[in-house]
Amino acid sequence: MDAPVRLAKVRTVNDRLTHKLRSDALDNRERILEAARAVFAAEGLNVPMREIARRAGVGPATLYRRFPTKETLATEAFADQMRACEVIVTGGLDEPDPWRGFCHVIERICELHARDRGFTAAFMATFPGAIDFAASRGRTLEAISELARRAKAAGRLRADFVLDDLVLVLMANNGLQAASPAGRVAASRRFAALTIQALRAAPGATPLPPPARLLPGRPLSPTA
Template sequence: MTEQLTHNLRSDARENRDRVLDAARSLFAERGLDVTMRQIARRAGVGPATLYRRFPAKQLLVEEAFAQELQACVDILAEGCDDPNPWRGFCSMIERMSVLTVRNQGFVDAFLANGRYDGAFAEHRRRLVPMLGDLAARARAAGGLRADFVLDDFVLIQLGARGLTGLPAEERERAARRHAALVIESLRADRERGVLPTPAPLVRLVLQGCE
């Protein structure tokens, strides 16, 4: 009897945790990170006490909710770096990152929000920036990427794609691929280009919360 009761309690706890995570992912994707813990609890159909027992701080919930997206970022960039043609790998990375960005408004907010969501997000930012820098350098050396590209431009590209999250869900991916194609065309080195304005220090701003 005691073992059955313990099993039931554990099963209920797992179900509550899964409902909370499903609700958080859904609300973060729809509205970004400004949703409250109380709104998440209401969507999940659990009481606030249950929610805080599982996730005492919102940061813990955000990290758990976006664990798959964080890993997807690493995989996308790693596969781009592994491509023997660095320009092709760079282009693939830009397109896939843009698609990932438009699928979830809250993920981009969390990933770029320096200082607000440290922990796993800060760790991934520290890991991804050098990988991105290496891929860009190799794409530039191979003659594919324009010489004046800087890493701040990548943050700018992602911020631009993030604006597409306001589109109807069924149109976002197509718009993201179009956005990425236009960006890639502007970054090609095989034609005469105008001089770009001085970049904003976006990478430094993103990494401030990692120090």
């Protein structure tokens, strides 16, 4: 388990970034991140940078000084969720029954994504300068892949499940929209339950049409 190492590394980078900042600058930086988290969660990534600056009580220049692009801001703002993702899947791996673990992962990840409108977009985005982010996503997906392997071996997950199906599920979950955040979560919950029913290895189940490649880049993993 190398997660602690990675986390420590992130900490270091963070310190290197923030340690030389003046106290007020550091304070502003935090308020910007807080505002960004809130507005990204509520509205998604397509909000004007200025809106975030406004909510943070900061001028646009300050925002751009700290976060030159929206991507840098988004990756920082979603670091928590990214870590939460990893926690969820490692939790799933720790469960004795891999199928139950898989189900819990689906449920909890769908809910996480439903609460944060912008997170799914960031998660999928794979923009260039976000090495840590992409790495974390890769680790998360690999872990889910392993979990899926076990669930298949236990005969509970359908054999033709592919890791791309998880991406498909996340995209589909992201498509759910409702008037209120609560409504979105409710929809997502039902959607996750349906998804689990769909992925369950069941006697009368018919085979699926060929899987679809949804994320650009190499095939995420041979398996799952």
